[in-house]
Amino acid sequence: MGGRDRGQSQVLGRVLLIGLVLSGASAVVLVGGPALSGVQGDAETSRIEAELTYIDSQAAHVALGDSDSQVVNLEETYSGDMSVTDAGQVWLVTDDGTEILNESLGAVVYEGDRTTIAYQGGGVWRGTGTETRAVSRPEIHFREGTLTFPLITVVDGGESASPGKIRLETGNREFDLGPGFVEGTQVSLVVHSEFYQGWADYMESRAEGSVTELDHDENVAVIDLGQLTIDGDFDTGIVAQGDVDASHPAATTDTDVLTSGTASGDFDDVEENADIDLNELDSGLERLVNNSEDDDPHVDLTTGGTLGPGSYYAEKIHLDGGTLTVDVSGGNVTIFVEGNIGIEGNGGIEVVGDASGNALQIYTLGDFALANGNGEISTSDDATGVQIYGTSEMHFGIGQGDFTGGVYAPRDEPAEGDNEAVDMISASSINCAADVDVCLGTGNPSITGAIIAGPVEVAQSADFSYDADLAAVDPSLPPEVDLPPPLTYLHVSVNELRVSGPPASESSTTDVDVDDYVSGSTGTPTPTPTGPTPTPTTPTPTPGGPTATPTSSVSASLTITKSDAGGGKTEYTFDASGSTPDGDIDEYRWDFDDDGTIDETTPADTTSFTCKGNPSDPSYCGASEGSVTAVDTDAGESDEATATWP
Numbered sequence: 013m014g015g016r017d018r019g020q021s022q023v024l025g026r027v028l029l030i031g032l033v034l035s036g037a038s039a040v041v042l043v044g045g046p047a048l049s050g051v052q053g054d055a056e057t058s059r060i061e062a063e064l065t066y067i068d069s070q071a072a073h074v075a076l077g078d079s080d081s082q083v084v085n086l087e088e089t090y091s092g093d094m095s096v097t098d099a100g101q102v103w104l105v106t107d108d109g110t111e112i113l114n115e116s117l118g119a120v121v122y123e124g125d126r127t128t129i130a131y132q133g134g135g136v137w138r139g140t141g142t143e144t145r146a147v148s149r150p151e152i153h154f155r156e157g158t159l160t161f162p163l164i165t166v167v168d169g170g171e172s173a174s175p176g177k178i179r180l181e182t183g184n185r186e187f188d189l190g191p192g193f194v195e196g197t198q199v200s201l202v203v204h205s206e207f208y209q210g211w212a213d214y215m216e217s218r219a220e221g222s223v224t225e226l227d228h229d230e231n232v233a234v235i236d237l238g239q240l241t242i243d244g245d246f247d248t249g250i251v252a253q254g255d256v257d258a259s260h261p262a263a264t265t266d267t268d269v270l271t272s273g274t275a276s277g278d279f280d281d282v283e284e285n286a287d288i289d290l291n292e293l294d295s296g297l298e299r300l301v302n303n304s305e306d307d308d309p310h311v312d313l314t315t316g317g318t319l320g321p322g323s324y325y326a327e328k329i330h331l332d333g334g335t336l337t338v339d340v341s342g343g344n345v346t347i348f349v350e351g352n353i354g355i356e357g358n359g360g361i362e363v364v365g366d367a368s369g370n371a372l373q374i375y376t377l378g379d380f381a382l383a384n385g386n387g388e389i390s391t392s393d394d395a396t397g398v399q400i401y402g403t404s405e406m407h408f409g410i411g412q413g414d415f416t417g418g419v420y421a422p423r424d425e426p427a428e429g430d431n432e433a434v435d436m437i438s439a440s441s442i443n444c445a446a447d448v449d450v451c452l453g454t455g456n457p458s459i460t461g462a463i464i465a466g467p468v469e470v471a472q473s474a475d476f477s478y479d480a481d482l483a484a485v486d487p488s489l490p491p492e493v494d495l496p497p498p499l500t501y502l503h504v505s506v507n508e509l510r511v512s513g514p515p516a517s518e519s520s521t522t523d524v525d526v527d528d529y530v531s532g533s534t535g536t537p538t539p540t541p542t543g544p545t546p547t548p549t550t551p552t553p554t555p556g557g558p559t560a561t562p563t564s565s566v567s568a569s570l571t572i573t574k575s576d577a578g579g580g581k582t583e584y585t586f587d588a589s590g591s592t593p594d595g596d597i598d599e600y601r602w603d604f605d606d607d608g609t610i611d612e613t614t615p616a617d618t619t620s621f622t623c624k625g626n627p628s629d630p631s632y633c634g635a636s637e638g639s640v641t642a643v644d645t646d647a648g649e650s651d652e653a654t655a656t657w658p
Contacts, residue, residue: 056092060124067178075507083177095120097121098167099117099118100132102117102204102205103201115165119132133165133211136148159199162507163507164507169181169510181512183507196243198295198499200235211235234529242420246487248269248270252269253288253423254426255271259276263277266476268478271283289424293401301376311325321370331387333356338362338363343370346374350378361390362388364392371397371398375490381411383412383457387413400419408421409431410474411439412457423465444469450463450465456474457475459476570639570654572656582625584657588640588653591617598644601643636657
């Protein structure tokens with residue numbers, strides 16, 4: 013086909029495109045003035061959508077290299093204004109803070125009386141903020157673990173001397189910006205744009221299961237891809253990135269050792285100078301702890317108490333003589349700890365119940381210290397019942413006391429600084445060499461289990477024994493945590509599109525710092541989940557133990573009343589109508605005997621049942637307390653209230 017024929021086909025295609033979107037307006041009948049104005053506005057919106065969609069199709073030819081330039085004639089006169097703006101920014105950032113991409117998006121924007129329509133990033137968007145939807149989607153693809161990201165950016169090419177004409181020209185192009193193979197790496201796509209909601213919805217449709225967070229105040233969408241892979245195991249008692257020293261004559265060890273350095277002491281089997289390359293957990297743990305702070309009950313773990321199955325958030329664990337009893341007979345108990353773990357005196361953590369594969373799992377961003385008494389972390393079964401996961405900077409120390417369990421805190425190099433948990437409990441017996449990450453000090457401490465961390469010292473009278481039962485444990489993240497889809501390959505290019513014709517306008521959006529939105533930052537805003545709200549599985553801690561602190565805007569209320577139902581029956585009514593905010597709560601989860609198991613879920617704020625006073629009654633009849641969890645599923649917020657049975 014010759015150039016003339018191609019030009020005719022482009023014009024014909026554009027006419028057909030505009031004709032299709034306007035076909036619905038051809039059946040307009042005589043209506044009143046205001047209604048006619050609305051119809052005309054809708055028709056104009058449709059024409060603009062068609063014009064920008066056509067610009068999108070031609071821009072793809074230019075930006076992606078099929079053509080050096082294209083000219084688009086705007087044949088209609090519109091009531092709004094069209095301009096080229098530098099608005100918008102996009103980043104691709106890995107979990108260790110490495111910026112793969114940091115580009116200004118730019119846009120061709122039509123501002124009308126009824127709506128805003130824009131060409132940005134290779135797509136066409138209608139509306140702004142939470143009202144944005146995609147009219148024509150960018151050519152970004154996610155298939156079977158491969159993200160292909162051919163970004164099109166818009167820059168101003170100057171105003172045209174010919175009104176109604178837009179010229180599209182190829183600008184700078186950069187290829188192979190992505191690292192390629194990224195398996196086991198978390199990657200965040202951060203978009204700062206008036207059209208952030210449309211970007212988020214589009215990426216969720218492309219990458220099913222992606223984890224999205226929205227900052228509505230700053231017009232930012234964060235889309236997370238790629239899963240942190242835990243690639244180690246507990247097959248060896250000590251795995252150390254650094255030296256292992258158990259050379260003191262009074263130190264006792266019964267374990268194999270795998271070390272990147274050298275090992276001194278009496279070990280069963282030793283592999284020195286090993287290449288230990290395990291994924292660090294830092295970014296994943298920070299994400300888990302931040303999410304737990306938003307979603308899970310807050311517990312005070314400074315006095316002891318009892319915890320049953322579920323997930324909890326704690327600022328720290330500091331037990332000075334108190335004992336925290338953890339019952340895993342009904343499922344895992346998961347604690348996300350923002351700070352340090354310190355245990356002193358004769359207290360500790362006792363894991364009880366028939367584990368049957370269940371465990372206490374602690375995910376912490378801080379250090380660990382156990383000293384100053386006969387404290388312990390123990391289980392009623394074996395070391396599989398306790399698993400502690402830490403960052404690459406975690407220090408672990410025991411001066412006195414016993415620890416049973418597995419510790420998983422891999423790193424590429426020894427940690428920096430000192431064990432802050434030692435300062436929290438003033439433990440003079442945790443007194444190993446300065447460059448040691450794991451210290452079994454001088455007060456007869458004992459570990460039964462396994463540890464993966466940095467340099468290790470087993471000092472005078474200390475004992476380390478491997479528990480082979482841990483070989484059956486696969487270190488893992490909590491199964492109930494929402495994880496992004498796996499990402500194996502990442503291909504990125506930037507294709508600049510110079511747009512001449514419409515006047516340039518300055519961006520009205522404020523600058524943001526991407527460090528506020530990626531792992532490792534200190535100022536992450538509170539996210540707004542956009543996917544389904546997971547069903548809470550966490551009960552309120554046992555009275556007398558840790559107390560839950562509400563963290564959402566939902567406030568639950570519950571009253572329980574009874575009435576005579578005749579025939580010796582009693583009707584009990586659970587009423588949560590006092591919960592607020594009224595109209596936002598759309599789900600009530602009823603736990604009639606407050607045992608941590610949801611007995612019924614309803615959209616209504618009241619429910620009732622009948623008890624007969626005989627063995628055929630439901631098991632919760634005759635309970636002393638009941639509870640309700642009020643849930644705003646759109647906002648991802650909930651709150652629990654408890655009341656006494658009458």
